[in-house]
Amino acid sequence: MKKIDCDTCEELCEHPQAICLAKTDLIPEDKAQRVADLFKILGDTTRVKIIQALSKRELCVCDIAAVIGMGQSATSHQLRTLRNTRLVKYRREGKMAWYSLDDEHIEGLLTQGIEHVEHD
Amino acid sequence: MKKIDCDTCEELCEHPQAICLAKTDLIPEDKAQRVADLFKILGDTTRVKIIQALSKRELCVCDIAAVIGMGQSATSHQLRTLRNTRLVKYRREGKMAWYSLDDEHIEGLLTQGIEHVEHD
DNA sequence: CCTATGTATGAATACATGTTCATATAAAAT
DNA sequence: ATTTTATATGAACATGTATTCATACATAGG
Numbered sequence: 001m002k003k004i005d006c007d008t009c010e011e012l013c014e015h016p017q018a019i020c021l022a023k024t025d026l027i028p029e030d031k032a033q034r035v036a037d038l039f040k041i042l043g044d045t046t047r048v049k050i051i052q053a054l055s056k057r058e059l060c061v062c063d064i065a066a067v068i069g070m071g072q073s074a075t076s077h078q079l080r081t082l083r084n085t086r087l088v089k090y091r092r093e094g095k096m097a098w099y100s101l102d103d104e105h106i107e108g109l110l111t112q113g114i115e116h117v118e119h120d
Numbered sequence: 121m122k123k124i125d126c127d128t129c130e131e132l133c134e135h136p137q138a139i140c141l142a143k144t145d146l147i148p149e150d151k152a153q154r155v156a157d158l159f160k161i162l163g164d165t166t167r168v169k170i171i172q173a174l175s176k177r178e179l180c181v182c183d184i185a186a187v188i189g190m191g192q193s194a195t196s197h198q199l200r201t202l203r204n205t206r207l208v209k210y211r212r213e214g215k216m217a218w219y220s221l222d223d224e225h226i227e228g229l230l231t232q233g234i235e236h237v238e239h240d
Numbered sequence: 241c242c243t244a245t246g247t248a249t250g251a252a253t254a255c256a257t258g259t260t261c262a263t264a265t266a267a268a269a270t
Numbered sequence: 271a272t273t274t275t276a277t278a279t280g281a282a283c284a285t286g287t288a289t290t291c292a293t294a295c296a297t298a299g300g
Contacts, residue, residue, distance in 0.1 A: 014180070014182050014183060014186075014246085015180070015183050018177065018179060018183055019183050019186045019187055021176075021177065022173050022176065022177065022179060022183065022187040023187050025172075025173070025176045026169060026172065026173055026187060026188070027168065027169060027172045027234070029165075031234065031237065031238075032165045032168045032169050032172070033165050034237040035162075035168050035230070035233045035234055035236075035237050036162070036163050036164050036165045036167075036168045037163075038163075038233055038236060038237055039159045039160075039162035039163040039168075039233055040159075040160070040163030040164075041163075042155075042156070042159035042163070043156050043157075043158075043159035043160030043161075043162070043163040044156050044160075044257090044258080045149075045152045045153050045156045046258080046259095047156075048147065048152045048155050048156045048159075049146060049147060049152050052145075052146065052147045052152070053142050053145070053146055056141075056142065056145045057138065057141065057142065059138060059142060060134070060135070060276080060277090061276070061277060061278090062134050062275095062276065062277085063134060063135050063138055063139050063142065066134075066139050067139055067142040067143050067146060068146070070259085071259080071260075072276080072277075072278095073259080073260065073261080073262095073277090073278085073279085074258075074259050074260075075277095076276095076277060076278055076279080077258075077259080077278085077279080078258085079277095079278095080278075080279085081258095092267095092277095094267060094268070094276085095266065095267045095268065095275065095276045095277070096267095096275095096276060096277080097276080097277060097278090103236075105235075105236050105239065106236070108232065109229075109232055109233065109236060110155070112228065112229055112232060113155045113158055113159055113229065114147070114151065114155055115225075116155075116158060116223075116225050116226075116229060117151065117154040117155050117158055118151075119225065134275095134276090164287090164288075166288080166289095180246080180247095181246070181247060181248090182245095182246065182247085190289085191289080191290070191291095192246080192247075192248095193247090193248085193249085193289080193290065193291075193292095194288075194289050194290075195247095196246095196247060196248055196249080197248085197249080197288075197289080198288085198289095199247095199248095200248075200249085201288095212247095212296095212297095214246090214297060214298065215245065215246045215247070215296065215297045215298065216245095216246060216247080216297095217246080217247060217248090241300100242299100242300085243298100243299085243300080244297100244298085244299080244300095245296100245297085245298080245299100246295105246296085246297085246298100247294100247295080247296080247297100248293100248294080248295075248296100249292100249293085249294075249295095250291105250292090250293085250294095251290105251291090251292090251293105252289105252290085252291085252292105253288100253289085253290080253291100254287100254288090254289085254290100255286100255287085255288085255289100256285100256286085256287080256288095257284100257285085257286075257287095258283105258284090258285080258286095259282105259283085259284085259285100260281105260282085260283085260284100261280105261281090261282085261283100262279100262280090262281090262282105263278100263279085263280085263281105264277100264278075264279075264280095265276100265277080265278075265279095266275100266276085266277085266278100267274100267275085267276085267277105268273100268274080268275075268276100269272100269273080269274070269275090270271100270272085270273075270274090
């Protein structure tokens with residue numbers, strides 16, 4: 001370990017140059033957090049199924065529950081999560097709520113993820 | 121609620137046709153699980169930083185720890201997770217372990233995620 | 241050999257999260 | 271008005287997971 005002098009890495013470390021460069025290129029904390037939060041939403045089987053189902057057609061809550069094989073409450077809770085992160089939107093029609101994808105990009109992400117697991 | 125007769129949806133439900141179609145199109149359980157597992161790996165700030173750093177250059181464990189600002193142990197634990205899911209590989213050189221991305225696709229996924237959060 | 245260093249790992253802890261249950265809200269139907 | 275139906279939500283519970291601490295392992299150097 002040696003002391004080095006560097007704009008972004010002024011500490012004891014093993015490979016100061018590599019660390020300096022890597023620190024310069026490193027994704028900022030807040031952006032890393034938002035990226036992780038986005039992927040966290042997609043990191044749940046139930047939500048993957050909901051998003052995939054909604055990418056094909058608009059569905060109401062009880063239909064989503066029937067399709068993915070979960071209870072109404074669990075489905076509603078997950079839809080709230082997806083609403084809060086602006087991944088789905090809904091319109092009310094009488095007592096029913098019709099859900100659809102809010103963000104067209106999310107379908108691309110999901111598709112890429114699916115392709116990734118298929119490529120093994 | 122009415123009883124309907126349908127290949128994939130033979131039960132009581134509200135919009136049997138929509139449910140039948142959606143069930144037919146639905147991603148299979150095991151594939152949804154693998155997709156969610158993949159995204160789950162990306163759904164952590166520390167791992168996002170590690171993957172992003174490794175997408176630029178090969179780094180050893182203590183350098184990664186220094187770059188992302190975490191302890192050696194925590195870093196090593198996360199690297200194990202990334203190894204087990206075949207997202208990173210490593211080569212040993214003396215007592216050091218040099219890590220790099222194992223899967224070139226993963227960088228694309230990360231990039232798309234970053235673009236997504238930038239697009240707000 | 242013995243020590244120092246880089247890395248890995250098991251156990252413990254703290255924290256987050258998904259589902260269920262019970263219940264609330266709100267609109268439609270009787 | 272009362273009941274039924276669709277959805278939302280709070281609380282409780284169980285499970286999963288990220289980090290830390292202590293320690294083990296392995297390699298290099300004296």
